[in-house]
Amino acid sequence: MAVMINIQNISKQYKDSDSQSLENVVLQIPQQSVFGLLGPNGAGKTTLISILCGILKPTSGSFEIDGSSSVQNPSEIKNKIGVVPQEYALYPTLTAFENLMYFGSLYNVPKKELKLKITDYLTHLGLSNFMHKKVQTFSGGMKRRVNLIAGILHNPKVLFLDEPTVGVDVQSRATIISYLKELNKKGTTIVYTSHLMAEAEDFCTDIAIIDQGKIFIQGTPKELIQNTPNARKLEEVFIALTGKNLRDVV
Numbered sequence: 001m002a003v004m005i006n007i008q009n010i011s012k013q014y015k016d017s018d019s020q021s022l023e024n025v026v027l028q029i030p031q032q033s034v035f036g037l038l039g040p041n042g043a044g045k046t047t048l049i050s051i052l053c054g055i056l057k058p059t060s061g062s063f064e065i066d067g068s069s070s071v072q073n074p075s076e077i078k079n080k081i082g083v084v085p086q087e088y089a090l091y092p093t094l095t096a097f098e099n100l101m102y103f104g105s106l107y108n109v110p111k112k113e114l115k116l117k118i119t120d121y122l123t124h125l126g127l128s129n130f131m132h133k134k135v136q137t138f139s140g141g142m143k144r145r146v147n148l149i150a151g152i153l154h155n156p157k158v159l160f161l162d163e164p165t166v167g168v169d170v171q172s173r174a175t176i177i178s179y180l181k182e183l184n185k186k187g188t189t190i191v192y193t194s195h196l197m198a199e200a201e202d203f204c205t206d207i208a209i210i211d212q213g214k215i216f217i218q219g220t221p222k223e224l225i226q227n228t229p230n231a232r233k234l235e236e237v238f239i240a241l242t243g244k245n246l247r248d249v250v
């Protein structure tokens with residue numbers, strides 16, 4: 001197995017917190033996998049993804065992406081990854097096209113190439129008729145699709161998505177997942193978080209279940225189901241490992 005992301009003993013404790021949000025996380029994410037990072041609320045998924053994207057610094061530990069080290073070559077990593085955050089990162093008063101021209105220019109994609117790409121991606125994701133409309137008039141599903149395009153304009157080798165289908169209708173979700181599958185087929189490694197177990201079971205080639213900052217288990221959906229007594233689907237594996245207790249914290 002060729003490894004795309006190698007995570008070595010990452011721990012994270014936020015400044016104002018008395019417990020660790022990640023504790024000695026060790027993970028290997030295979031090249032060209034669709035890797036699902038699953039866990040209950042507060043498990044540490046966003047924290048881990050934010051560290052891998054360079055948005056947060058770990059308290060200890062390091063990682064490599066495509067052979068580039070987070071300690072020695074963080075700027076090399078920046079060019080290899082794309083990020084689709086949970087919150088919309090779009091300017092509401094700009095059009096979809098203007099938003100994407102802005103995000104593409106941050107990665108120095110040449111203007112002519114950028115225009116062609118934006119038109120192509122918006123068309124593929126069913127938004128060709130809305131290209132020049134302001135994003136503030138868009139539905140949640142339309143914003144999610146523009147948010148996704150913003151993360152892939154520079155052809156990243158690895159794409160991180162934090163709950164890319166949250167709050168969207170069935171149609172938008174199907175469009176997003178099938179587009180991501182196409183990207184993956186062409187070579188992009190995808191790391192994604194979700195609370196939707198059926199979606200993850202269908203979409204992911206590999207899964208890690210995280211809870212209270214620790215990785216519990218890693219494997220293909222099939223392996224995880226086969227290795228859990230009486231489980232027929234991923235949701236049952238998830239409940240068997242993480243329990244039924246609510247994870248509300250204030």
Ligand SMILES: Nc1ncnc2c1ncn2[C@@H]1O[C@H](COP(=O)(O)OP(=O)(O)OP(=O)(O)O)[C@@H](O)[C@H]1O
Pocket residue numbers: 014015016017021039040041042043044045046047048249
């Ligand atoms: N900025 C912060 N300061 C202090 N603690 C934080 C901060 N951000 C997250 N935490 C804590 O770190 C832990 C992990 O949070 P994180 O957001 O990574 O979980 P998550 O798995 O992404 O949850 P969700 O599914 O709700 O998005 C939680 O206990 C959370 O309260």
